[in-house]
Amino acid sequence: MVKLSLKQVRLGIIVIALMVISGGTGWNFGRKNSFKVYVPTNKNSVDMSLYWQVWDKLHEAYLIKDDLKTQEMTWGGLRG
DSSP states (O other): OOOOOHHHHHHHHHHHHHHHHHHHHHHHHHHHTOOOOOOOSOGGGOOOHHHHHHHHHHHHHOSOGGGOOHHHHHHHHHHO
């Protein structure tokens, strides 16, 4: 059986306590400060010109055009 000194036990308790406190603090901070998503009320007010510029540039400049998968590009653009 391994004998631990009082100093080692205290250090272990302090380390565990700090881990629990920092984890709880991070969880609480993340819960309160979650991302706020902007959802436009009018779809016509959204400027998608940059999206389409990038789309056109990819189709113009990509070397292996057969590798461009429009469905995957669309989902990737929606995911952000």
